[in-house]
Amino acid sequence: MSEPYSIPVVVTLQGVEDFFNEIFLATKYQRWRQLYAKDAELFAAVHRLATCCYDAFQGFRIDKESGELTEIERKVLNEANSFARKFSLKRRMFSDATDLAIYGDKLYTYGFESAKGVFALNDVPIFNTIVVENKEQIETVETAYVIRDAKFYVTNPDGKSDEERGIIPVGKILHIDLNKSNQLVQDVRMRWTYGIWSIPPTQSLELMLLWKWNTIRNDMLWRHRNLPRQQHKLDLTTFAPDKYPGTFPEQIAAAKQAAKQHMEDYAKTIIQPSDKPLEADQGYVTDKNTEIVVIEPSKGAYTAADPVVDRANQAIALATGISQTFTGAGERTFAGVYITSEFMMKEAVRITDQISSKYLELVKKHLTEKFRNYPNEINSLDVRIRVFLEKDLAERIRQAAIMREMSSFTTTEIRETVGYDPLTKEQEAQLPLPLIRRSETLREITTDELKRRSAPSETSPLPKYPGEGEPK
Secondary structure, eight states, rough: OOOOOOTTHHHHHHHHHHHHHHTSSSOHHHHHHHHHHHHHHHHHHHHHHHHHHHHHEEEEEEEESSSSSOOHHHHHHHHHHHHHHHHHHHHHHHHHHHHHHSSEEEEEEEEEEEEEEEEEEEEOOOOOOEESSSGGGGOOOOOEEEEOOOOEEEEETTOHHHHHEEEEEEEEEGEEEESSSSSEHHHHSSSSSESSSOOOOHHHHHHHHHHHHHHHHHHHHHHHSSSEEEEEEOOOOOEEEEESSSHHHHHHHHHHHHHHHHHHHHHIEEEEEEEEOOOOOOOOOOOOEEEEEOOOOOOOOOOOOOHHHHHHHHHHHHHOOOOOGGTTTTTTOHHHHHHHHHHHHHHHHHHHHHHHHHHHHHHHHHHHOTTTTTTTHTEEEEEEEESSOGGHHHHHHHHHHHHHHOOOHHHHHHHHHTTOOOOOOOHHHOOOOOOSOOOHHHHHTTTSEEEEOOOOOOOOOOOTTTTTTSSS
């Protein structure tokens, strides 16, 4: 910075100015990461979205209408879930959803061997990574040509050798994207690509967030500078030039030097006698000729920063799909929470499906090496995604009860409404008998009027089950 600021302004202003100095020297991915790390509203929105994706991903399942799983299907499912635990796919879902919201893409490189399957899964830094169709394109910076067919990923294009450049064939890359189809996007070297990279929410927010932070910086400077100041008026008549020897110019120079030294000594001994400034309730000890006055700030026009900051925060909610209600800045009415939570979960499910579909591709490739002779069982593997929040579970159960009463849905469809797999024969045998032996009416199911009976009523005997009461 050009000049030092007093505490506590120095910490905040230094941080903001360092942020601006760094952000314009970085790649677009590094800029977006800085915006995410510095802006609390954006951080909260992305964090909430990633948390919902983490909660939505429930592992793998066998897509089967009904019936018990076969022995091979059980083995396929167990191996898939073991793969998920080994590579912490649940934990990766949170970080991958975060990266998609910030960068639009997430890259992994994986190790694969025949008969062994996938044995390693490692992150690939995206900050300087480019995609080329051939190795000759690594050193070119041709902006007119559009790269369409990804053959190699290069993590360090400025390297001298292939090893330093970190060249990875496309077959060893797991590329998770947010929306790369039909997108014309510039890479970190400002070269055009088509259908390779995605456009994240942070790209549309970049200018708005820079405006927001520049407004915050100006507001800090204004509030810091536009404060009442003390002026200490010292009596300098004792430093008249005629009291010093020499020629007239020498007398003036000597008088100025003496007066300057006097003011410096005064400042060190009276205004700030040590490294710690005087507190507001501490007074000064001066001679009777010293006058201390307070200079009020000039009444200039000031535009408050709040409208600009609020507008930027609203833009964050629009771009990420996370209402300000969930970041702590919006109104929290019941209707607002209900409607926005429904939309937030739909957005989280969409991103979860986008990420988990790539997980599924990798898992199936791994299972193909383990179960070569069972392609149908491998293809039946699917991802389990929970499409509702915990608060909506009771409503889901109520919907399932209505579906059962309508007699138009299978047991499997009813269970899927609540997020459960089809029943196996063992589970069917363990199902408890209903608490009451009659058909509940739709009105009773959808309200709180369903009464639990401890014994049959004498006035309205219940019908017997077939075979009940017959001699065994």
